[in-house]
Amino acid sequence: MYQIAAFPYRVDWPIDGSKSLVTTGEQFEGMLRHLQANQVRIFDHETTGLQWFKDDYSCGLGLGVFDSTSPSGVRSWYVPYRHQTGEGQLDIETIRDPMRRLFAEPDAVWIAHNFKFDEHMNRREGWHIGGRRYCTQMAARLYDENKPVALKKRAYLDLGHYWASEWEKRLDEEVNRLAKARKMKKTDYMATYGYCEVAIDLCGFYCCYDVDFTGQLFSLYERWGLSSHFPRVWNNEMQLIHTLCDMEEYGCLIDVDYVQYLKAETGKVIDRLSGMIEPMFRGSTFNPGSDADLRSFLYEHLMIPATTRTKKNQPSVEADVLAAFAHLHPAIPLIMEWREADKIRTTWTDSILKKLDHNGVLHGSLQNEGTTSGRLSSSSPNLQNFANENDDRAVRLTGRHIEDGGHDPWSIRRAFIARKRPDGVVIPRVILDYEQIELKALAYYTKDPIMTDAFLKGEDIHQRTQVEVGAILGGGPAPRRLAKITAFGLSYCMSAKGLSRQAKIPEDEAERFMEAFFGRYSSISNYREAFWAKVRFEGCQFANMFGRPRRVPGLTSDDNKIRKSSERQSFGALIQGTAAQLTKESLVRIHKWLRETGYPAVLVSTVHDEIWIDCDPSCLTVVVPKVKQLMEDYPEFAPIPITASADYIDTNWAEKKKLPL
C-alpha cells in the first residue's frame, strides 16, 4: 500500500497496514470509499506554518475512520498535495471537489485535535464543515483539566503510549537538518517552510499517528461518557469553534502608521535614557533590562536592604521596589522610565507589527480550551492584557488628566481602529459589557441578601458597599476605592494583606476594612467555607451551575500553602467559570442569530465580559437591542438580573463612547 521514499528520508520503523500514504488516484478512490462508509471521521492538516491568515497553507491532509480490524481501532491515510520534495503526490485540484463534498455532509461527525486550526486550514481550500464538530483537545480539557492538552502528551498520559513523541522527535531532527541545509535558524525555517519540505514518507506517517491518537482519544473519552456528562457545556463549546473561527478570520483593523510612529517614539526615549544611564556605570556593562544587573547594582553596590523577595528568595527588582528606592540614586528613576518605554515597544508595538496580514488586519487567536476554569484565553496578541490608557503618563506627557481632555500619548489601544464601508461610511464597533458579572455570579451562589437587594434595585454595588461598610466603621461612607478593590478580590479570596498592598494602605487599615466588609457580607465568607467543606467531602471535585467540572486535589493536602492555594483556585474557578460561560453561550447565540437573519453585523472579538460587534449603521437600532437581549436572557440566575451595557467606538479603541439607545 505504501511506497518508501527513496530520498531524502526513509522510514525504518515497521508500520502496520492500518496507516497508508495516498499518492495515486486509485488509492484516493479507495480511501474515499472508506470515508463515505463511515460518518465519524478524523482529520488533521500538516502545513507550512501557523499563520493561516497570511502565507501559510496546508501541504497535506491526514484522514481516518474507526475500523475494528486495525490494531489501534483506527484506519488512517495521509494525502500529500503541496509537499516540495519532488516526490510523487496528488494534485490538490483533483481532490478539492470530492473533499469539499465530504466535509459538507450534514450528518457527518468530524474529529480533530485543536479543531479550530484545522478548520482555518480547511477554509483556505474551500472546505466547509457541514456536520458536527468534535474537538479532542476540548474533550481532553474536560476529561482532566489539570493535565496539558497537547496531543502527544495525552497519547502518553491517557492512552499510555510512552513512545508517542518518537515520531515528533524524528520530524524535529529532519527539520533541523533541512534548516541547516538552508543555513537558517530553526525558528525562521519553521515559520517559512513548516513541514512542506519534509519527505512525504516521514511527514505522512507522523500525521497518520496523529490521526490515530486523535481517534483513540475520542474512543477513550466517549467510552467514559464525556459529551453526555456535560451536555450544556460540551454542545456550546463545539458550536463556539465555528463562532471563534469566523471571529478570528474577520480580525481587527490596525492603524499601522500609528503603531510605527509609537515604536519610533518609544525608541527615541529609550536611546535618550540609555545615553544618560550609561555614563553612570562607567567601567562596567549595565543593561537596564537585565534583572541580574539591576539586582547587583541595588543590593550589592548601593547596599540597599532587600524588602521584597521573589519566589526563589532573590531580592526583587520589580517596579514597586524601584519606585520605593527612586530617591537613593539618580539612575533609578531613569531605569524605571527606560523599562516602561521598553515594555511598550517590545511587548505591544513589535508584536502587533509581526502579526499583521497583508491588509493591516490583526488576526489574534482565542482558545476555548485554554484555561482550567473555563475562561477563554487569548494570544498572538493577547487582547486580554492590552494596557489601558495610563492617566499618570497622560499628566506627565500632556499636562492634563484624561478626564480633562488629556490623552495617553503612548496608548496602544489607539492602534485599534474602526473599519469603513467601501463608500467611506464608518462602521461603528459596539462593545457590549456585562455589568458586574462576577459579583452577580457570587451573589447567585452565596444568596447574599445585601448584594441581591442591590442588584434587584439596580443600585451601584460599590456605593452600596461604601454605605454598608461605612455604617460599621463609622464616619460616613467608606472609601470607594477600597470597596472596588475588595469586590474585585472576592473571586480569588484576597486577604487583608492583599488589599493593603494593592490599595497602598497600612495593613491595620486594610484589616479593619475587610473585617467590616465580611461583617456585613457574612454570607460570602460562610458560603466559601461551606463550599470547600462540600467539595472536600465529594472527592475534591465540583461542577458549576452549568455543569462544568473542576478537580482540585490539593484541597486535602497537608501542606498549608498548597491547601490554601487550592481553596482560592477552586473558588475562583467557580465564580470566573460561571461568568465565562455566559459570555461563551452569548457568543454562540449572537453568531447564530446574525447568520440566520443576515444583518450586516459581525462578531469581532471578546475580552472576558465584553463582546465586540462591528455593526453597519443602518441596522444598529435592530441589532444592538437584540444582542443585548440575547446576552441578558439567563433566567437560571433568578432573582438576580443579568444586564449588559453598550459602548461604541467610531474612531479607535482609546475613544470609547456611550451608545445612546
Add this chain to the structure above:
DNA sequence: GCGACAAGCTTG
C-alpha cells in the same frame, strides 16, 4: 543555537 526557566509586566 536552542530549550527551559525565572522574573517582570499588563490585564479581568
Add this chain to the structure above:
DNA sequence: GTACGAGCTTGTCGCT
C-alpha cells in the same frame, strides 16, 4: 510568608 487566572518578553543558564 502569601493572593486568582492568563500570555508575552527579556535575560540567564546549561546543553549540544
